[in-house]
Amino acid sequence: MFQNIGEMVILFWRTLLALPQTWRQRQKVFDQFFEIGNASLLMVCILSFFIGGVIALQTGPVLVERGLASAVGGVVGIAICKELAPVMMSILIAGRIGSAMAAEIGSMRVYQEIDALRTMNINPITYLVLPRLVAIAVALPLLVIFSILVGWLGGALVSVANTRIDIPFESFFTTLDDVVALKDVVNGVFKSFIFALVVGTVCCHQGLITRGGPRGIGRSVTKAVVNSIVLIVLFDYILTRILLR
Amino acid sequence: MNQANSNLHGVGVQVRGLQKSFGGQRVLKGLDFDVQPGEIFVIMGPSGSGKSVLLKHLVGLEEPDAGDILIQGESIRSGDVLSKYRLAMVFQSGGLLNSLTVGENVGLYLSEHRLKPPEEIARIVNEKLEVVGLAGTQEKMPSELSGGMRKRAAIARALVIEPQLILYDEPTSELDPLSAVIIAEEIVSLNQRTGVTSLVVSHDRELAFGVADRVAVIHEGRILTIGTPEQVRQCAEPLVREFLSAGFKRNSS
Numbered sequence A: 001m002f003q004n005i006g007e008m009v010i011l012f013w014r015t016l017l018a019l020p021q022t023w024r025q026r027q028k029v030f031d032q033f034f035e036i037g038n039a040s041l042l043m044v045c046i047l048s049f050f051i052g053g054v055i056a057l058q059t060g061p062v063l064v065e066r067g068l069a070s071a072v073g074g075v076v077g078i079a080i081c082k083e084l085a086p087v088m089m090s091i092l093i094a095g096r097i098g099s100a101m102a103a104e105i106g107s108m109r110v111y112q113e114i115d116a117l118r119t120m121n122i123n124p125i126t127y128l129v130l131p132r133l134v135a136i137a138v139a140l141p142l143l144v145i146f147s148i149l150v151g152w153l154g155g156a157l158v159s160v161a162n163t164r165i166d167i168p169f170e171s172f173f174t175t176l177d178d179v180v181a182l183k184d185v186v187n188g189v190f191k192s193f194i195f196a197l198v199v200g201t202v203c204c205h206q207g208l209i210t211r212g213g214p215r216g217i218g219r220s221v222t223k224a225v226v227n228s229i230v231l232i233v234l235f236d237y238i239l240t241r242i243l244l245r
Numbered sequence B: 001m002n003q004a005n006s007n008l009h010g011v012g013v014q015v016r017g018l019q020k021s022f023g024g025q026r027v028l029k030g031l032d033f034d035v036q037p038g039e040i041f042v043i044m045g046p047s048g049s050g051k052s053v054l055l056k057h058l059v060g061l062e063e064p065d066a067g068d069i070l071i072q073g074e075s076i077r078s079g080d081v082l083s084k085y086r087l088a089m090v091f092q093s094g095g096l097l098n099s100l101t102v103g104e105n106v107g108l109y110l111s112e113h114r115l116k117p118p119e120e121i122a123r124i125v126n127e128k129l130e131v132v133g134l135a136g137t138q139e140k141m142p143s144e145l146s147g148g149m150r151k152r153a154a155i156a157r158a159l160v161i162e163p164q165l166i167l168y169d170e171p172t173s174e175l176d177p178l179s180a181v182i183i184a185e186e187i188v189s190l191n192q193r194t195g196v197t198s199l200v201v202s203h204d205r206e207l208a209f210g211v212a213d214r215v216a217v218i219h220e221g222r223i224l225t226i227g228t229p230e231q232v233r234q235c236a237e238p239l240v241r242e243f244l245s246a247g248f249k250r251n252s253s
């Protein structure tokens, strides 16, 4: 994996250089964008709701027993927006969208479609990588904002419904509001933007270096997803450390 | 300068000492030949002799280990030659983009480089599909076509580019004899209409000798003989004779 980091950086750089072409490729960007939305919105919804719920369930009773009922909203709020929503959604998108990117580009590589593009003097980076990277870099942060809201809602509903927590709906959000600042949300969304670039670059790169028939495509997809997840977790630590101050 | 180049039809190609190995396996062992501007040059040879690899070098899809390829006297290593001249390659497997319709595939070069307005592209696509006998398949996906139809669509896509150098990798290998004749006629008529330099790789001896100005026979990465169809037919080299005269006879009692 690590001998490829250099190649990935180069691919990312070339994609940045191709950014001025985005407007010309807008149709493909939109297609990718809606595909990401279609493929993941429902899953994001369910996943976020239950992540919020389970955090409330785990922390709520412990805090309430010690007379810290007023902290539940804050704990759930911070955990979701700074950490769980960005990381979990990025991993979900790596599995759902990153794998598709690697498979699509990988099969184009194996079946000589990319060779055909190059003979027509069409740059595969502009034609294939750029639209995917732009779409995922816009879509993932939006999905994370959505996920944060749904996660909070899940936490709140569980806090209301569970008899061992039993906090009124409004006071959950009042305490959440006391603790969570806009900066915390921005922080989480920013992390997800970086993760999106990581997933997009890793998966497109893996697609482009695919070799050897259908089995090669399968290998590429697995590698793309695993490497994305490893890098997400790594970058998460680094970014959290930097943003903590 | 650029304008002049893009109007010029038929580029000359020179291959000099071309060598290529894949992981220890020597595929091309030093090829030398010239293709004159506007010529139809046919490369024949048994399966695995390195024909497809050679074509990939000519369009810059593979880097030579040694030797050089010159287009109009300029080395393709010097960078921009490949974007300066219009090249087209008909891949052995077609190489159509499976996510696009046949029509979008055929018009891809024009639409992606914004060379013509959409209605004009649609008209050209229609026209070229008709030429290869695929009228009315614009809306189909490549996966809905047969192997031979895909090959013909790939030829239509190459025609749209109005290339100065066109490479055909086994253009008739999946076609019935009638379609093969139509494609052969199209190869010749395109060449006569536009003066495009055409390189054809084929096992099909009839096609080869029918369309070629000159023929090269390659075997295990080396050129055995090169010349006009007449010269090659008269070549004394045993491997060439064997390749050209191979025929199947059923051993019946």
Ligand SMILES: Nc1ncnc2c1ncn2[C@@H]1O[C@H](COP(=O)(O)OP(=O)(O)OP(=O)(O)O)[C@@H](O)[C@H]1O
Pocket (backbone or CB within 6 Å): B022, B027, B045, B046, B047, B048, B049, B050, B051, B052, B053, B054, B092
């Ligand atoms: N990318 C590659 N990696 C490794 N080996 C390769 C590669 N491409 C081709 N080869 C090898 O090079 C040799 C020549 O292949 P090539 O495809 O040029 O044959 P060909 O003459 O086109 O045969 P055919 O008529 O069957 O298409 C083969 O032995 C093949 O295994």
Ligand SMILES: [Mg+2]
Pocket (backbone or CB within 6 Å): B051, B052, B053, B092, B169
């Ligand atoms: Mg071949």
